[in-house]
Every structure is written in structure tokens, then in C-alpha cells.
Amino acid sequence: MTDAQRFRDLYEECHPRVLAYVSSLVGRQVGEDITSETFTVAWRRMRDVPAPPLPWLLGVARNLTRELRRRDGRQYALAAEEAQRLITSGARVHDVAADVTDRAAALQALAGLSAADRELLTLVAWQGLGPRQAARVLGCTTATFSVRLHRARRRLERAVDAVGLSRDAHPTVTAKEH
């Protein structure tokens, strides 16, 4: 199989996932650009791409995102806000079903956490990475990752509870209840 074919397969398999990940950090528009850059790097270094490739790709994407932050703080801030909006837009539901309000609360809670916590939690919950793979993306040891995930998860639970309380107090703010 030629490099080009391998790259096509890699691209088909991983592009949507990298884009989803980056979009959760910086929104769709900047996310498209960073994803594009990520795969340009992958193409240039096709022979360095390990198996499974996804954690490596997400790690590259993450570095590029941080580079954007260093280079152009203002654009990064705008992009990060866009990502925040993307996440919280899912929290504005008008559905009384219990699981829907649970999900909305989870998103609202997530949006209120630090960027670092959000990143950790979404790598697991949305990218479906195991601790070893996620640690690889973040460039830390698996043990460190597990500890950080545990803490982030606790903070998320507390934030969900807080959201639930404020919802009960002001039932019309985010979800209609009768």
C-alpha cells in the first residue's frame, strides 16, 4: 500500500473525529483550519504516525491549538468562545423528558468548568479514548491522567448538581417543567 493510500484511509477514518475534537476546543471554523493543518503534518510525517493513529493526531491538533493561542490570543479567545457556544447550545432544550434535561444539565455544567477539565472530560466522553490514549494526547502519564480525570469528574458532578438546583429554583430558565 502506498503512503497516499494509507493516508487516504487514515484521513477517512480519523478526519471527522479530529474535527469534532478540535471544534470542541475552538469551534467549527477555526477547527476546520486546525484539522487541515493536523493532517498536513500527518502527511508530511506519514512514517511517524503510530497505530492507533487517533491519539497521535489529537495530540498534534492540540499542540496546534496551543500554538494558535500563543500566536494570536485574541483570535483564540474568540474561537474558544465559539466552542463554548457550541457546547451550551445543546443545553438549551425545551423538552421535559428526564434524560434530556439531564443531558442539558451536563452540558451546562461542562461549560462552566475550566478549559482543562473540559478537555479531559470530553476526550473520554466524546472522543471515546481510554486513559492511556487520552494521556498520550495530553502528554502526561496514564497515572497522572487518571487522577486528573477523577477530580474533573467530581467537579462535573458537583456542577451538575448546582445546575439542577438552580433549575428547580427557576424552572423556566433552561427547561420547561410542568
Next chain:
Amino acid sequence: MARTRPDVMKTLANARPPELDPDQLAGSARARHDLITILASTPEAPEPRWSARLFTWRWALPVAVAAAAVGVVVALPEGPQGSGGARASAHPATDDSPRHTPENGRLALLNVAARADRATDEGTYWQTTTRSAWTGVVAPSGTPFAVVTSGMDQQSIGVRPGTESLWISGLDDRVVPRTERDTARWRTAGMPKDVTLAAKGGKLGLRMDTGSGKKKPPTVTRTDLGDRIASLGARNVTYADLRELPGDSAQLKAKLSDLYEEDRGSEIKGRTEWMWQQAAGLIRLPVKPAVRAAAYRVVAELPGVRSLGEVTDPLGRKGIGFALPATDRPDYGTGRSELIVDPATGALLADQETLTKPNAKAAEAGLTAGTVVNYNATVTAKWTDRQLKTP
């Protein structure tokens, strides 16, 4: 009320907004476009320079990106005689015959616009079938030869709430030498299955049809993002957005100008080419007939637009041709963008890119002034209430 606490990670996993769901993000025009651009850049020359426009219109579907309604492309595989000769029309590529005046082009287009106003306009799905092809030059160590990549695709844009938009591509895909002579050269080169296109600053690999082996099945791609069904400039828009486009050419032009400002940095070079391609893209979308007419009027007002008189489109249909002035086409020499329109109905039959002067390599591969190196021909375009059957 007392409910047991659900696993917060599970809840979170289920809460992922659709905008961040990889399944919803797969197969965008931007993704395809990037793939081509990246593959075209060699590790030594990371700057992607090979015009990814090659594919843009083929992939110009719906929701996508700036890339979507953009991009001229695609060539003529087989002429009516099967020669692969791809002549746009009987007349040569010189532009100095008296009837090819800009004024003439403008008036002819305004006539077309008047016809386009009358088409019918309703349905659940706007469906188009498109045949397209493009020519590439392969430069092995020996003599260069030309290969034609052609195929057909169907696009169905669901405009009612809850309908899906689908794009079926890869129907009848072929990659074959352009002419007998190219076939002979390919044989001389050892009939390689995988060939590499000579493109400025990059490479693109193609797999030749060898007659044996199984055909790749068509690809079905969902192209809507919720209610976003099409792209205008860099924006993804809803059907309501499309219906709100002005049928007045001055207003439409102003709207497109705004979109152009927003879309600077897209791969289309220059305002004229951008407006031309966006307008042509609009004509193919489910817009009101008056908008289609206005789009023709916008094209008519572009600087340097000329009429080519009666020409034959890549599928052998008679129409009238319009062209922009020739510009550099890095992989071929110089060439110009052309539209071929059915003057009776105002239907856009084809857009194509015709060489006006091949560069040395293209000439060696047998491409001449007048060769259509890219085309995208609309076979059918209609409203219907039935979704496409997927293969």
C-alpha cells in the same frame, strides 16, 4: 423528585451536541478539498499549491464550505467521436473574432436571464445528475500522457423540514488514457496501475482502470447539517436563506460582494472568478427562478465576459457559450472558464475550463488550445417529491 443519579460520564457522552459528533462531520466538501490539497503537497514542498479547485465543483455540494460553490473544473473524457478530444466548439480559442465582444456576451446573457425566469419551482427534493471529468498530465520518466478521470454523481437536496440531503458519487467512475495515443504511451510505460500526476508543487496519485478488477461501489454521503443544506461563499445556509435571496440583480450582486469579502482567502483567485463561480453555483441550487435569472445578470456584468456564440457542450448538446478572459492555469498553461447555457430555457448545461495555450508538458501530452480540461455537465436538474434510491 428522587431519581438515582445517572453516571455523569455516560450522561455527558450522550449529551454531545450534534455539531461535535464525528458522524455528522464526515464527508464535508471542505474535508475532501483538504484531502486533495494535502495529497498534492509533497513532504518536501508542504505548501499546497496544486489547485484543489480541480474537485471543487464535483464536490460542490451542499453544505460545505467556500469550496463548495466554487471551483471550475473537470474535463472532457470522450468527445462525441470517442476521441477524448474535448473540443468545446468548432471555433478556435482565439478571442478576436468580431462577434466575441464583451457587449455581445452581456446581451446574450441578459436574454438567457429572461428565459430563466419562467421555470417551475416546487417540490421536496431538488435533484441534479451531473457528469464530470477532468484531464491530468502524467509525466513518467518517458513521454508524458494525458489521463481522464470521469464520473457521474447525483445530488438530492431535501428542502422540507426533516428531509435528508444526499450525494451519491462515484457512479460510473473511470480513469483512462485520454486518446489512443495516450493509451499507447501508457502501454510503453508498462501500463502502471497507479500513476502520478505532474502538478506544480505537488503530486496526485490516480489508479487507472485496467478493465479487470472490481469497480468501487458508489459513495453515499449525507450532505445536510440539520437545516443547513447549501453553501454560499463561506457560509452554510438553510433553504429559507436560499429563498430569501434577492431576485434583483443589483441586490444579489451586493449580497455576493459581501460574501466575497467574508470569503477572502478561499482558494479562488480574484473577485471576478469568485463571483462567476458563485453565481454559477447559485444557478444550480434550489433558488427561485428569479434568483437564477439575477445570477445570470450578475455574470453578464462581470468585466471581460464574452460570448462564444453557439457551442456544443461536453455531452453533445447545443448551447451558447460564455467565457471569462484567459488566466494562468498552473497545471496546464493558460485557460479560461466557460459556461454553456441552453438559450431556450436558461438552463446551465455545463461549466468547463478550456485551454487557450498549453504549457510545454501539456502540449507534449497532446493537449492543445481548445482542449476542455475540466467539465461539469448537468444531465438533469429537477424538483421531485421522491428521495433518491441509494445503491
